Amino acid sequence: AAVLAELRTGDPDRPLADIALDAGPEPRPATAGRPCTITEVFAEQAARRGPAPAVSGDDRSFTYAELAARAERFAAGLRSRGIRPGDRVGIVHERGAELVALLLGVLRAGAVYVPLDPAYPRRRLTYITEDAGLALVVTDEIAAGLPADGEVPAGLAGPDDPAYVIYTSGSTGRPKGVVVPHRNVVDLVSGTAEDFGFGDTDVWTWFHSVAFDFSVWEIWGPLLTGGRVVVVPEWTRRSPDEFAALLRDEGVTVLNQTPSSFTQVIETQRRRFDDLPLRLVVFGGEPLDTFALLPWFDRYPETRCRLVNMFGITETTVHVTSQTVTRADALAGSRSVGQAIPGWEVHVVDTRGRRLPPGVPGEIAVGGAGLAHGYLGRPDLTAQRFVTDRVTGRRRYLSGDLGRLLPDGCLEHLGRLDSQVKLRGYRxxxxxxxxxxxAGPGVVAAAVVLAAPGTAEARLDAYVVTGGPDDEPDLAALRARAAAVLPGYMVPSTFTAVPALPLTVNGKLDEAALPEPVLGGAPVAEATGDAGVVLAAWRSVLGPAIGPDDHFFDSGGNSLLAAKTLAALRDAGLTVGIRDLYGHPTPRLLAAHLAGPPAQKEAQP
Incomplete structure (x- = not known):
């Protein structure tokens, strides 16, 4: 109909190739209300919910009134350090209730927070510090002496002023900062609150790194709707049993997870039934295999706990679409990520930017309330990805994701158009x-592929080609070099030397022709006693080539596989916890530790 109307009434000199094939659905209106900042909405909640609990963590807990007061003192301290509205403040602080107050204090001072994960390599932290032009970097030690008394004027930031800058991986080898204003976060929460029923009785978990934009939803979602945030301790994040106990004991009602992480929750519920109080689980960060949810539905039917799959991007403020997943969807293996949330709009376009009709795959383009200002200090890249819709004249973001619209207006996500991948929620x-x-010595070619995507076994495999046939690559040194530059989640699990990278007839990498990476070292003789039990458990998860001195994380292990290994060890009758595995990351070391005095072993939940 849109094409016919254009042919009948449009510009007769317009080339046929420029006619949009589909006008696309109109965006659902956002929740009505005056433009607000994060701090203004929180202040309204603090005035209404003063004595109610706002955030709790291992370090301390705050009521709404206490959190507001603590943030005010942080804001006063920042202003006494010379921080002014619009300044960017780096945050390198362990996750906890105090960090929530610090983030709120930065916003209250009219500044912009730039979260930095303390686990990042120093070189990456240095790069972001310089690229972002940070006026101040706040560490745990600096934060301890920061609070001060003093007047902090109101209205230091407006709805369109930046609230935070989160850095994402960059194809040029340099991370890029995404600048997101206050208005977007407020619109995200207000646009979903009615459908999801957010309110005073909700208890949310803050599970993810503050440098991962899922944390924006986990922190401000509850605090802007009167709920409580439970900060998940780092070791609890890594232990499925401890995490399940926290969900039960804290009465968590709203859980946000990447699909990979949720596999641990499902596995825990298979082994022990905790009667969790969850009413809503939101998935994001990576594609969801809906079929894998069937065991969850067996325990928690749709009438008891709602599962929602959300597609989103840092550049469009965390979430874009939502789809309630039913048992029928799981049985059908649905890949739908639903329709745009109120205020957002989604289209699928071709290489010329024209909208495509339902059923035709193309690039996912996002418009509406959630669009970021752009990339910090990267005007060329901003102009390339944030473009003008030729039909509506409105701004939209070209995501680089492949998708297609269904006849009912829902979106199917079909992967990426480029070399970007998602691993455990990280882009x-x-x-x-x-x-x-x-950049490593003697490396002339390299390739990195994602193996077993969407599963607990997902990992990055690296393949390298050195200068000549007689060059023997030092793969351990190459791994160490990568770990010094890249955050842990980007360091490949395996490194394999190859004489050349296999190519297709079109000259592209032929992933199917790459050799199978070897996890661990050469096969070794079976060990006996507890050492044999430990080695057998590791091999059952990481593969038969694992030897007694192979490092768990250098042999393809990750936090999800660590949970599987612990379950295998416990099934074999050993008393072992997550700290034991991380502190003794080879079979020989772990077996020796478990054979030591009981006082050396961590207490089990």
Missing amino acids: IELDEIRKALL
């Missing part, structure tokens, strides 16, 4: 890793 440019490997 990773494979080219950034490849460039880091190519």
Whole structure:
């Protein structure tokens, strides 16, 4: 109909190739209300919910009134350090209730927070500090002496002023900062609150890194709707049993998880039934295998706990679409991520930017309330990705994701158009890793691929080509070099030397022709006693080539596989916890530790 109307009444000199094939659905209106900042909405909640609990963590807990007062003192301290509205403040602080107050204090001072994960390599932290032009970097030690008394004027930031800058992986080898204003976060929460029923009785978990934009939803979602945030301690994040106990004991009602992480929750519920109080689980960060949810539905039917799959991007403020997942969807293996949330709009476009009709795959383009200002200090890249819709004249973001619209207006996500992948929720440019490997001595070619995507076994495999046939690559040194430059989630699990990278007839990497990476070292003789039990458990998860001195995380292990290994060890009758595995990361070390005095072993939940 849209094409016919254009042919009948449009510009007769317009080329046929420029006619949009589909006008697309109109965006659902956002929740009505005056433009607000994060701090203004929180202040309204603090005035209404003063004595109610706002955030609790291992370090301390705050009521709404206490959190507001603590943030005010942080804001006063920042202003006494010379921080002014619009300044960017780096935050390198352990996750906890105090960090929530610090983030709120930065916003209250009219400044912009730039979260930095303390686990990042020093070189990456240095790069972001310089690229962002940070006026101040607040560490745990600095934060301890920061609070001060003093007047902090109101209205230091407006709805369109930046609230935070989160850095994402970059294809050029340099991370890029995404600048997001206050208005977007407020619109995200207000646009979903009615449908999801957010309110005073909700208890949310803050599970993810503050440098991962899922944390924006986990922190401000509850605090802007009167709920409570439970900060999940780092070791609890890594232990499925401890995490399940926390969900039960804290009465958590709203859980946000990447699909990979949720596999641990499902596995825990298979082994022990905790009668969790969850009413809503939101998935994001990576594609969801809906079929894998069937065991959950067996325990928690749809009438008891609602599961929602959300598609989103840092550049469009965390979430874009939502789809309630039913048992029928799981049985059908649905890949739908639903329709745009109120205030957002989604289209699928071709290479010329024209909208495509339902059923035709193309690039996912996002418009509406959630669009970021752009990339910090990268006007060319901003102009390339944030473009003007030729039909509506409105701004939209070209996501680089492949998708197609269904006849009912829902979106199917079909993967990426480039080398970007998602691993346990993190958005990773494979080219950034490849460039880091190519900087290694003697490396003339490199490739990185994602193996077993969407599963607990998902990992990054690296393949390198050295200068000549007689060059023997030092793969351990190459791994160490990568770990010094890249955050842990971007360091490949395996490194394999190859004489050349296999190519297709079109000259592209032929992933199917790459050799199977070897996890661990050469096969060894079976050990006996507890050492044999430990080695057998590791091999059952990481593969038969694992030897007694192979490092768990250098052999393809990750936090999800660590949970599987612990379950295998416990099934074999050993008393072992997550700290034991991380502190003794080879079978020989772990077996020796478990054979030591009981006082050396961590207490089990």
